Amino acid sequence: MAEINETVAVVGQGYVGLPVAVRAVLSGYRVIGFEIDDRKVDDLNAGRSHVEDITDAQMAEVLATGRYSATSDPGELAGFDVAVISVPTPMGEGVPDLSYIESAAATVAPHIRRGSTVILESTTYPGTTEELAGPILEAGSGLRAGEDFHLGYSPERIDPGNTTWRLENTPKVVSGVDAASLAEVKRFFDNIVDTTVPVSGTREAELTKLLENTFRHVNIALVNELAMFARDLGIDVWEAIDAASTKPFGYMRFTPGPGVGGHCLPIDPSYLSWQVERSLGQTFRFVELANDVNEHMPDYVVRRAQALLNDHHKAVNGSTVLVYGLAYKANTSDARETPSRPIISQLQALGATVLLTDPHVAEHQFPDGVKRVDGTEDDRHAADLIVFLVDHSDFDRDGISSGDTPVLDCRRALEGPSVQSL
Numbered sequence: 001m002a003e004i005n006e007t008v009a010v011v012g013q014g015y016v017g018l019p020v021a022v023r024a025v026l027s028g029y030r031v032i033g034f035e036i037d038d039r040k041v042d043d044l045n046a047g048r049s050h051v052e053d054i055t056d057a058q059m060a061e062v063l064a065t066g067r068y069s070a071t072s073d074p075g076e077l078a079g080f081d082v083a084v085i086s087v088p089t090p091m092g093e094g095v096p097d098l099s100y101i102e103s104a105a106a107t108v109a110p111h112i113r114r115g116s117t118v119i120l121e122s123t124t125y126p127g128t129t130e131e132l133a134g135p136i137l138e139a140g141s142g143l144r145a146g147e148d149f150h151l152g153y154s155p156e157r158i159d160p161g162n163t164t165w166r167l168e169n170t171p172k173v174v175s176g177v178d179a180a181s182l183a184e185v186k187r188f189f190d191n192i193v194d195t196t197v198p199v200s201g202t203r204e205a206e207l208t209k210l211l212e213n214t215f216r217h218v219n220i221a222l223v224n225e226l227a228m229f230a231r232d233l234g235i236d237v238w239e240a241i242d243a244a245s246t247k248p249f250g251y252m253r254f255t256p257g258p259g260v261g262g263h264c265l266p267i268d269p270s271y272l273s274w275q276v277e278r279s280l281g282q283t284f285r286f287v288e289l290a291n292d293v294n295e296h297m298p299d300y301v302v303r304r305a306q307a308l309l310n311d312h313h314k315a316v317n318g319s320t321v322l323v324y325g326l327a328y329k330a331n332t333s334d335a336r337e338t339p340s341r342p343i344i345s346q347l348q349a350l351g352a353t354v355l356l357t358d359p360h361v362a363e364h365q366f367p368d369g370v371k372r373v374d375g376t377e378d379d380r381h382a383a384d385l386i387v388f389l390v391d392h393s394d395f396d397r398d399g400i401s402s403g404d405t406p407v408l409d410c411r412r413a414l415e416g417p418s419v420q421s422l
């Protein structure tokens with residue numbers, strides 16, 4: 001691979017920023033991984049990755065090129081050619097919290113030169129790049145976006161744990177505030193991914209990401225609500241979903257679950273509904289409805305757990321419940337906004353002792369009052385009920401399915417006489 005004589009600054013070395021940094025190094029760029037968390041900086045410089053999609057072996061490969069270093073010193077941003085901003089965009093009290101973007105833009109701004117390119121990747125509502133990031137970058141650099149430096153937006157489509165669709169082979173939507181900015185953003189990503197998809201403006205690119213996530217959020221809510229009704233009607237919703245999925249056109253498979261989690265689905269659609277409400281004074285009804293259904297799935301899981309114990313002449317109060325999975329999805333350590341948390345706290349509030357196993361999530365993230373276990377046969381024997389929340393591939397599905405302890409399977413991953421699906 002030919003070296004590219006340009007320096008890329010990737011601001012934020014998390015689930016999104018680190019894969020971009022790694023890919024840029026492996027494509028020939030020099031990369032500065034700028035990160036405010038000193039522990040992550042130390043780990044990365046020592047070859048330890050905190051993101052599952054990047055292995056320690058990949059970090060070693062990246063460090064061996066001599067073209068990557070992580071730092072928390074903003075002075076090292078001097079002289080960058082391309083800056084990619086991939087910092088968090090959470091919700092704070094029902095309102096988008098853009099403070100991370102503001103501070104990242106303020107950090108990058110003094111180092112912008114004529115001809116530099118700044119690309120925002122964080123998920124956010126349409127208009128953020130031009131109305132929020134642009135003015136901060138201009139004020140801090142004394143230069144004009146579009147005229148003096150390039151500015152664009154490119155949404156991340158990273159799917160943690162997905163080994164088929166990775167950063168490099170997933171088409172990347174790119175945009176710029178003008179034609180020259182678009183060309184530069186596209187040029188950068190053409191060097192690190194297989195396919196780029198240009199759109200005419202940054203707002204279209206910002207909306208693309210929110211459309212994708214809102215689509216998922218709404219469809220998950222649809223099957224979740226259907227699952228609840230189908231059960232009351234005595235119909236197997238999973239069989240209907242499997243059958244519908246054989247339709248080769250006009251249908252896309254989504255499956256019920258204990259609720260949505262992670263950084264994206266519980267938050268991104270609300271960025272859009274917040275903007276629609278603020279700008280148009282209207283309610284984005286689909287998002288409100290989907291939020292309502294998905295946010296109540298943990299309550300439904302607890303009701304089902306209660307009913308299953310009841311079938312065995314037991315109350316939640318005084319029972320031991322073994323929970324499989326704290327992460328918000330299979331094979332990831334990401335426990336942000338995970339539905340497992342409200343499920344566990346409701347079970348505890350009803351008087352259950354909760355045993356929890358999740359080999360992917362660090363112990364300090366475990367909720368208060370749970371006992372961390374390995375999910376062995378002895379743990380299953382000790383439990384009155386098993387609640388299977390996350391389908392990590394290293395969980396012993398056969399062992400869980402074949403035991404005598406009743407199981408509430410929220411992922412349709414298990415089969416056996418003691419197993420009930422959500």
Ligand SMILES: NC(=O)c1ccc[n+]([C@@H]2O[C@H](COP(=O)([O-])OP(=O)(O)OC[C@H]3O[C@@H](n4cnc5c(N)ncnc54)[C@H](O)[C@@H]3O)[C@@H](O)[C@H]2O)c1
Nearest residue numbers: 012013014015016035036037086087088089104122123156
């Ligand atoms: N995780 C995903 O699957 C995913 C997928 C697509 C899009 N996104 C979006 O990408 C963005 C980043 O998400 P993430 O999952 O990578 O978050 P993350 O928390 O894993 O990583 C963000 C990193 O940025 C660092 N940071 C915060 N402020 C900083 C600053 N001013 N300067 C330097 N570093 C700073 C944090 O310490 C953290 O390490 C969000 O907008 C998110 O919605 C995430």
